[in-house]
Amino acid sequence: MTSIPLAHRGYRLLLRGLTLPMLAWLWWRGRKDAGYRQHLGQRLGFTEPAPASVGGLLIHAASVGEVQAARPLIDALRSEWPVHTLTVSTHSPTGARQLRSHWGDAIQHVFFPFDTPGATARFLDRLQPQLVVLVERELWPELLLQCRQRSIPVALVNARLSEASAASYRRWQALMQPVWAQLALVATADTPTTERLRALGVPDERLLETGNLKFDQPVAPAGSQELRWLRGRPVIVAGSTHEGEEDALLAAWPAFAERHPGCVLILVPRHPERFDAVARLIDQTGLPCARRSRQEVPAPETGVFLADTMGELGLWYAHASVCFIGGSLAAIGGHNALEALACGKPVLFGPHTQHFQSLYQEIEAHGLGERVASARELLETAGRWLDEPARLADKGEQARHFVERQQGSSQRSLQALRPLWQPTQPGLLTQVLQQSLTNQTLWHDPAMLTQCSPRLFDPEEDATALATGSGRGQAHRLQLEGQEVVLRHYRRGGMMARFSPDRYWRSRAPDSRAMGEYALLRRMRAWGLPVPAPVAARQLLSGLWYTADILVAMIPGTQNVAQRLSQAPLGDDEWRALGLAIRRLHDRQVIHSDLNCHNLLLDESRQAWIVDFDKCEVRTGETWKEQNLARLLRSLRKERIRRSPFYWDETHWPLLLAGYEVEAIPSA
Structure with missing residues (x-):
């Protein structure tokens, strides 16, 4: 177990103390956005992930901006990872809505938990990700610590770090220092970020400047049929605006509109909970206004349009003549201008751009935009641009080429991430279908079994009984849909078997014996380990108890080692094959809780296999591996006493x- 530094203990104490206030804050924010009150249990780690997502990829993107930034990378990841294996977590409901606007329900969304020990442990134990990908600067100390304890690699992509943020990390060096050495990959968006992270302690071999993912953003189509009302009208889009920016623009708008009749100001507030407040602000000015949420089309004399919907900022930028990037007149720090530039539009921005300092420096250096001090100056500059349409068009082409020259970050990031999951074969993380019936839960792989019903778990009269493991389990060999499978009923061992031979305390279905083994087998198959393929599993509830069954594919032509040694000695190469199979298991940190000569198989080609993973798990550390081998040695010695003949002696163990x-x- 990793020792916990004193600074981290203090952090844990602080976060635990803040849990109730943070829940209250979410409830309070829910007055304006009901999404903050939804799924509060997930904030405490009580997620219920789809079975097919367990053992997959976790991508954490805090809110709208990070989800938008991650979009090109997620699309790239989908070329290698089945969509059902991807989970995206966010803090905000607006980020969740942005995710759904891109992919619907295809990609699983969960809310990221509070960074407390209990919430984080539940979150990771239920999702069991093979790799965690953090977007931009989502470095949560407890999450990172528990990933270290579970040997889960963590990557930071599209990393952006301002000097102010770097100074903050230096102040909390005692808490953050373990994080920098832990990160398996840091893919940075720009050179200043790379240098700051190197100074903080990220090893050089794990730092890679891949560029900004937002350069790879898809551009909204400019010729959308529904926006014909904009054709022929100059359009100024104020995107991602904050409090104080809309009223300043509205105050300066009438004078501008007199000089540029027919021009439209499209306001796109950053946060959806402010939509109605901005609408009231416009009403107070007396300016005619139309609202996107009401599907209103502005009349020719209407000069203000409120774009009060989510996920359409790119659409407005695509139809703009001039774009203003919000959060820069207000002292927010500015937002990303790349989406507007990718649409071929020059940009205007205020003095506060520290969140994207290097980007805005490049924009000014290349003549792709101008910095202004006020809303009035902003509109005056926009007016000059509109008066010179040829120059404005040239600026737009330069903006588009600027983005195109720097595209490719998503593919560079994908290439850098790939070694972190190899030799895992993501395509072998097959789909899992779940049925929740009155008193039971069924899982099955639709590629191996087209239909799954409770009757499959009741042995047929002509089923062949098998002995597996130590003999406790009840196993039968069956034919299902043209394939041979093994049905195993879970039974207890030891003293408990006298009181409750096959019943276990009631639990969540994913925590049951059958589903736990099914999920582990599925992951091990993707790792290329010599284990059987899971076919189906069942948890059957009865009061405070449950019983469990699992169906796995039959490995043809195999016998367990105990059976083989009752017939003839094993060859030297067979002993070595068994040792290598166990080593491959241990290299993936999988402990077989009952490793014995009944659970080791050899097929006709002398390849070794391992079966019966009840109560097995992925475990960190090394000391248990020697103990695991010692358990196998004891089972061989025991069988030599119990069986006659039994062709084994101590000289075979070194083989x-x-x-x-x-x-x-590596098998992949």
Whole structure:
């Protein structure tokens, strides 16, 4: 277990103390946006992920901006990871809505938990990600610590770090120092960020400047049929605006509109909870206004349009003549101008751009935009641009080319991330369908079983009984849809078997014996380990108890080692094959809780297999591996006493260890 530094203990104490106030704050924010009151249990780690997403990829993008930034990378990841294996977490409901606007329900969304030990542990234990990808600067100390304890690699992509943020991290060095050495990859958006992260302690070999993902953003189509009312009218789009910016623009608008009749000001507030407040602000000015949420089309004399919907900022930029990037007149720090530039539009921005300092410096250096001090100056500059349409068009082309020259970050990031999951084969993380019936839950792989029903778990009369493991389990060999499968009913061992031979305390279905083994087998198959394929699993409830069953694919032509040794000695190469199979399991940190000669199989080609993963898990550390091998040795010694003949003696054990000591060869 990783020792907990004193600074981190203090952080834990603080976050625990803030849990109730943070829940109250979410409830209070829910007055304006009901999304903050939804799924509050997920904030405490009580997520219920879809079975197919367990063991997949977790991408954390805090809110709208990060989701938008991650969009090109997620699309790139989908070329290798099945969509059902991807989970995106956000803090804000607006980020969740942005996610749904891009992919609907295809990609699973969950709310990111509070960074407390309990919430984070539940979150990771239920999702069991193979890789965690953080977007921009979402570095949460407890999440990072628990990923270290679980040997889950963590990558930071599209990393952006201002000097102010770097100074803040330096002040909290005792808390953050373990994080920098832990990160398996840091893909940065720009050179200043790279230098700041290097100074903080990120190792050089893990730092890679891949560029800004937002350069790869898809551009909204400019010729949308529904926006014909904009054709022929000059359009000024104020995107991602904050309090204080809309009223300043509205105050300066009448004078501008007199000089530029027919021009439209499109206001796009950054936060949806401010939509109605901005609408009231416009009403107070007396300016004619139309609202997108009401599907209103502005009349020719209407000069103000409120774009009060989510996920359409790119659409407005695509139809703009001139774009203003909000959060820069107000002392917010500015928002990303790349989406407007990608649409071929020059940009105007205020004095506060520290969040994207290097980008705005490049914009000014290349003549792609201008910095203004006030709303009045903003509109005066926009007016000059509109009076010179040829120059404005030239600026737009330069903006588009600027973005195109720097595209490709998503593919560079994907290439950098790939070694973190290899040799895992994501395509082998097959779909899992779940049925929740009155008193039972069923999982099955639709690629192996077209239909799954409770009757499949009741042995047929002509089923062949098998002995597996230590003999406790009830196993049958069946034919299902033209394939041989093994049905195993979970039974207890030891003293407990006398009181409750096959019943276990009631639990969540994913935590049951059957579903736990099913999920682990599915992950191990993707890792290329020599284990059977899971076919279906069942948890059957009865009062405070449950019973469990699992169906796995039959491995043809196999016998367990105990059976083989009752017939003839094993060859040297077979012992080495068994050692190598165990080593491959251990290299993936999988402990077989009952490793014995009944759970090791050999097929006709002398390849070794491992079966029966009840109560097994992925475990960190190294000391248990020697103990695991010792358990196998004890089982061989026990069988030599129980069976006659049994062709094993102590001289065979070094042969198995010789196979174990060979470095496992990646199977992918």
